[in-house]
Amino acid sequence: MRLSHGILSFMITVMIFLVENSPAKIKVEADVFKELDETYITATASLSTWLETPGSGILLKRSDFFARGGNDLGDLVRYDPTISAPFSYASGDGTFGYAQTGYSGFNIRGSEGNRILMLVDGIRQPEAFVSTSFAQDEGSQGGAGRDYYDPAMFEATEILKGSASALYGSDALGGVVAFRTPNPDDFLKKNYPNYGGLLREQYFGVNESFATQGFLALRQNDWSFLLGYAGRDGVETTNNGKLKPNPQEFHSDNYLLKINWQPSNIDKLAFTVENFYRNRFVNAISANGFVTPFNKEILNWEEQHRNRYSLRWIHKSANNAWFDEINTHAYYQNTSNKSRNHSESVFGRIRDQSISFNTSIYGIQNQFKKRVGRHDLTYGSDFSESQSENHFQRTDNGLPFDRNRTTFAPTRNTRLGLFLQSQYQSSDTSAWTWTMGLRADYFALQPDVSGDYLARINTINAGRNNIMPAEDIANLTFSPRLAASYKISDTNTAYLEYSYGVRNPTAEEISMVFDHPPSATSPVGTITLPNPDLKEERNHNIELGYKNQSAHNRFSCAVYYNRYSNLIENGVITGNTAPDGRDILTTLNSGTAEIYGYELTASWQLEKLTSRMKGLEFGVTTGRSWGVNREKNTWLNSIDPWKSSAWIGYTSTDDSFGTRLTAIYVDAVKHVDDSSGGPFFRPPSYFTLDLSAYWKITENLTLQAGVINLLDEQYWTWGSSRRGGGHITNSAAITDRTTAPGIHGFISASYQF
Numbered sequence: 001m002r003l004s005h006g007i008l009s010f011m012i013t014v015m016i017f018l019v020e021n022s023p024a025k026i027k028v029e030a031d032v033f034k035e036l037d038e039t040y041i042t043a044t045a046s047l048s049t050w051l052e053t054p055g056s057g058i059l060l061k062r063s064d065f066f067a068r069g070g071n072d073l074g075d076l077v078r079y080d081p082t083i084s085a086p087f088s089y090a091s092g093d094g095t096f097g098y099a100q101t102g103y104s105g106f107n108i109r110g111s112e113g114n115r116i117l118m119l120v121d122g123i124r125q126p127e128a129f130v131s132t133s134f135a136q137d138e139g140s141q142g143g144a145g146r147d148y149y150d151p152a153m154f155e156a157t158e159i160l161k162g163s164a165s166a167l168y169g170s171d172a173l174g175g176v177v178a179f180r181t182p183n184p185d186d187f188l189k190k191n192y193p194n195y196g197g198l199l200r201e202q203y204f205g206v207n208e209s210f211a212t213q214g215f216l217a218l219r220q221n222d223w224s225f226l227l228g229y230a231g232r233d234g235v236e237t238t239n240n241g242k243l244k245p246n247p248q249e250f251h252s253d254n255y256l257l258k259i260n261w262q263p264s265n266i267d268k269l270a271f272t273v274e275n276f277y278r279n280r281f282v283n284a285i286s287a288n289g290f291v292t293p294f295n296k297e298i299l300n301w302e303e304q305h306r307n308r309y310s311l312r313w314i315h316k317s318a319n320n321a322w323f324d325e326i327n328t329h330a331y332y333q334n335t336s337n338k339s340r341n342h343s344e345s346v347f348g349r350i351r352d353q354s355i356s357f358n359t360s361i362y363g364i365q366n367q368f369k370k371r372v373g374r375h376d377l378t379y380g381s382d383f384s385e386s387q388s389e390n391h392f393q394r395t396d397n398g399l400p401f402d403r404n405r406t407t408f409a410p411t412r413n414t415r416l417g418l419f420l421q422s423q424y425q426s427s428d429t430s431a432w433t434w435t436m437g438l439r440a441d442y443f444a445l446q447p448d449v450s451g452d453y454l455a456r457i458n459t460i461n462a463g464r465n466n467i468m469p470a471e472d473i474a475n476l477t478f479s480p481r482l483a484a485s486y487k488i489s490d491t492n493t494a495y496l497e498y499s500y501g502v503r504n505p506t507a508e509e510i511s512m513v514f515d516h517p518p519s520a521t522s523p524v525g526t527i528t529l530p531n532p533d534l535k536e537e538r539n540h541n542i543e544l545g546y547k548n549q550s551a552h553n554r555f556s557c558a559v560y561y562n563r564y565s566n567l568i569e570n571g572v573i574t575g576n577t578a579p580d581g582r583d584i585l586t587t588l589n590s591g592t593a594e595i596y597g598y599e600l601t602a603s604w605q606l607e608k609l610t611s612r613m614k615g616l617e618f619g620v621t622t623g624r625s626w627g628v629n630r631e632k633n634t635w636l637n638s639i640d641p642w643k644s645s646a647w648i649g650y651t652s653t654d655d656s657f658g659t660r661l662t663a664i665y666v667d668a669v670k671h672v673d674d675s676s677g678g679p680f681f682r683p684p685s686y687f688t689l690d691l692s693a694y695w696k697i698t699e700n701l702t703l704q705a706g707v708i709n710l711l712d713e714q715y716w717t718w719g720s721s722r723r724g725g726g727h728i729t730n731s732a733a734i735t736d737r738t739t740a741p742g743i744h745g746f747i748s749a750s751y752q753f
Helices: 005-019 062-067 074-077 449-462 507-511
Strands: 056-061 116-120 156-161 175-180 196-204 211-218 223-235 249-261 267-283 299-317 325-344 350-372 375-396 412-422 432-447 473-491 492-503 514-515 526-528 537-549 553-566 568-577 583-589 594-604 614-627 643-651 658-667 684-698 702-707 742-750
Touching: 056 062, 056 614, 375 507, 412 507, 432 507
Parallel strands: 116 175, 526 583
Antiparallel strands: 056 156, 156 175, 196 211, 196 742, 211 223, 223 249, 249 267, 267 299, 299 325, 325 350, 350 375, 375 412, 412 432, 432 473, 473 492, 492 537, 514 526, 537 553, 553 594, 568 583, 594 614, 614 643, 643 658, 658 684, 684 702, 702 742
16 A cells, blocks of 8 residues: 555544544535635735736636646646646657656746746746757757646645746746645634644546545644645546557655644744655557667656745734834755656667756745835845756667766756835825836856766767857846736726846756757757857736726736747757758747737626526636747747637525536637748647536535536647657647547545535
8 A cells, every 4th residue: 555545544534533523513615616705916925806916817726626627737727718738748749759748837828938937835946848859949849847746735826927027036037827735724714623624536537547635734722734635646648539649657646744833923933845756657659660670669657756845934013114024935845857768679679768857946035015104015035046957868789878968067046036016005095006116136057067068068069179068157137017007996997017027048058968860850960059148038018907896797808018039949050060960059049029919808697687597607718819929020839829718607505506617719720830840730720618516415525527528529739739749740740649638527525624
């Protein structure tokens, strides 16, 4: 029996004991579609309601995620028109990208990859790595993605659309995805009894997986505790074609421990330990024989690990001249992505590859809040130091042993940010609220130009010594922000926002080295060499919006414009060749781009029209972006097509039953740049229906179930299909093996006390 099951069994025993011996039952809210008051914090670093928050974003609670049948990172944003989570298939294209990268991160209004900052409880998450991939871009097959999570562990996910460097520094160029894990107070009531928790068991037909979650919260005097677990076991994600996906098995465990000490209302100390582990096995039958010698089997094993330790101190003071509240957060986090690939031929040729990416980070954040006259000030510092490294080793009985295929230099990254933000209102009756912010960031990369790294450059460059290796870089940037909100009435707000975003180069982009033999897409083969002269990317973001909210309806609309410059592009052909004739590639600042678009969301509780419709709710959301590379005068392939979704739901008067039907329409892909990695397959338009429902059997026990893709529509998503080229052209790679899942269902049972 696995250790995780033993711990969960212990938690279940404790929970049952507490519930059965409770002198009073606890009334809990249904874990369903019920709309609660939303409080946002990422956009302004202060608690604010949806109506008061300038800018666009979404807040998805754990209850909403489960009610929709959420299973993975992609399900977090399934219904949003301008956010997606691109997915890289495990060699579903008939080639083999050295590992299954899964979800590479998030795409927000056409900006993706390392241009989107991801946070877990305020801790910066590692960047995506691409250097082991032939295509060497953020949409390519190889490398390591950013999926180190079980989304069932998140109490809430807040996504901010648009540049946020004024608060979060580099990497928040296109937006922020902020995950928050639960705290003891999320399960504890303000009064007696001093315990609470949740047990949930789920089944998902899309990958025949079982998921288990258990949370136990306790309170004893000034102390509170939370022990949480989320785990999954399953197989490959099904598709909707005659060519079946490559067989796969996976298992994951996510543990969470929080210990809080709050001796008074002015001080709180919070300690957190989290550990995540996932292993996956893929039998890449689609790749058998693609590289002619390896026609017997191609197997891949992958492990992903993330652990972190953090300590947070919150102190409030009524008399301090410098702050009313201080929030200090110290942390350490380590992530690793390891893959092992075995390829074999019927004639005895065997190749084994071992690839790993590791990132460790420690840091301390200090945030101060102070009310000065009519100004609500938020200011502080953000320091972190991280270390990134890669190891790549190959053994092949048909080639010499190659222990040193390292693709970038081990690199230390130091960040120091100082920020100040003021929210100003001239009087209590003024309709205007001004938000002004400025952040200064010092950024330094220090690659370790070791003997192994220099030897690697020398080897792939055929002994030439005129190539500059990676060099230290240091950079100072300033990121301003200005937002004006106008309160038209108690239910209507308009806003205009300008923000400036930056993204500094990654360790990999500064020092990337790679070589690849001839292939269908490059008959002479390629080598990639470092570029020590990279500059930071920049973005000017402007957004104009309007919001309306009342007791029965909500409406918002926004138009936005982004102008990017100094865009960093990997794998650029320089026009130079190595002595053996291979093309030399490098990483360059390639020029400017523009992304602009709109989005609109509305929902109504229909009982306002007539009492006969009590409990009914209707909603619709739509959005579209356009993106142009001004340097090349071509379309940007990172832009998703026009997407709309609409839903109608019903909740019973006593909140014991509810259901929702959601429709999604996505337009055909039309604006494509085929000059880089093409010709691309252009997915046609598609229409899907999802149906979900809940039944609150007792006060504490809730059953949820649903059917996804009710019409069994066959379709491809653009974010995933454009990643399917690998070693051959994209249009040749896309088959019905890479279709999205057909009709599938889910069911879950939850016990909350």
